[in-house]
Amino acid sequence: MEGRNPVLEAFRSGRAVDKVFLQSGLQDGMILTIAREARKAGCIISYVPKERLNQMSETGHHQGVIAYAASYAYADVQDILQKAREKGEDPFIFLLDGIEDPHNLGAIIRTANLAGAHGVIITKHRSAMLTATVARASAGALNYTPVAKVTNLAAAMEELKKQGIWFVCADMNGPSMYSQNLTGPIGLVIGNEGEGVSRLIREKCDFTASIPMHGDIDSLNASVAAGVLAYEIVRQREHK
Template sequence: MEENFESRIIEGRNAVLEAFRAGKTIDRLFVLDGCKDGPVQTIMREAKKHKDTVVSFVKKERLDQLSETGKHQGVIAYAASYEYAEVEDILAKAAAKNEDPFVIILDGIEDPHNLGAIIRTANLAGAHGVIIPKHRAVGLTATVAKASAGAINYTPVAKVTNIVKTIEELKEKGLWFACADMGGTEMYKLNLKGPIGIVIGNEGSGVSRLVKENCDMIASIPMKGDIDSLNASVAAGVLAFEVVRQRLG
């Protein structure tokens, strides 16, 4: 499963086309704006088959800026360093262990070190998987892999288009959701047993309004210090291990 960390950026028409055809997960595809020739059209057709690929049409200066080789031929792709799972795979993992599902949903984490640390925590807390959004969030990069200290090889990460819709679908399967937010109920007073999902928001803006409205509980972490917020990965760790404590209880 592990790939060379350097394989993240793929440049040039043949290399990008081969990556798509080999079934690599391509997070982002940058194409020279206005370029309509045959090979680029073929790449675009491949990209359309891969629903997770975000395509951006950019000027030559942007491609030159992104390029590491200087030979991009009008196309640069960013491949996920690791493969994504499906949400079903996460639930299947819980079923195989005969455990209530325990998932961690991240609403727009942008810092790769935070994502890596959360995947590491998820693994150690016995969570069955992590769910991240497709847009406006970091994906599985080499930096994330490194920060996860190897946990990325064991803890499935699913990437979804719509976090709210995913929460609704998981609720139908019996999961309850608690989001970490300042204005909530102290987490020690909440019942976090049973099938549970914890939701951690963006580093700056927290959990988005729509996501928060779709959670069953708002869990606040009691804080005694002089500053008002915890780092996102630390908040995920504190809340995840409260789930662990209650499950052991």
């Protein structure tokens, strides 16, 4: 969305806005109002030079304001747990620590749906948003799989632990996934495409699991790794 009125009305209508870019140095009333509404909504604000906005703009009339809004509404973490309760199943959740490629995010949501996961949790920072590209990559799964967005993934994990959920972290240096017990209420943590799972999030996990590698390179694409680990969880849940 571009322009002051469209962005301000998006906030006032309660629409989910992921990020707003404001032109550095502008301090007039409308800009200050948009910044205030963004903070109230918990939206990320980035102050950038006019040149950056000019590069981002598709209309040429951004008026110092561009915002990215989600194409799909975000769920709440409790919605994901409720879905598990309704199915009478142990919760199975994907937690994504900084997946930035929208194609990867869409592919992971697709895998989560097909593997029977009850939802996906992403972060506000360093994460792709629920754009049309993500929706296409999910092949329709975004319509059925709740995606929750949290400010602090570590804090969300602590709350979920209180509800009996264990966390396994994808880590190429961890024990083989075949040697780990992946049954019961579980959260599968997948890290950033380049850096993997951050140290803080890894420390919050109960154990790590690696995918056996027998080729000449040492890593898989994040969405492929998510799929391999997810289906080991499926296999163990079906044969426990």
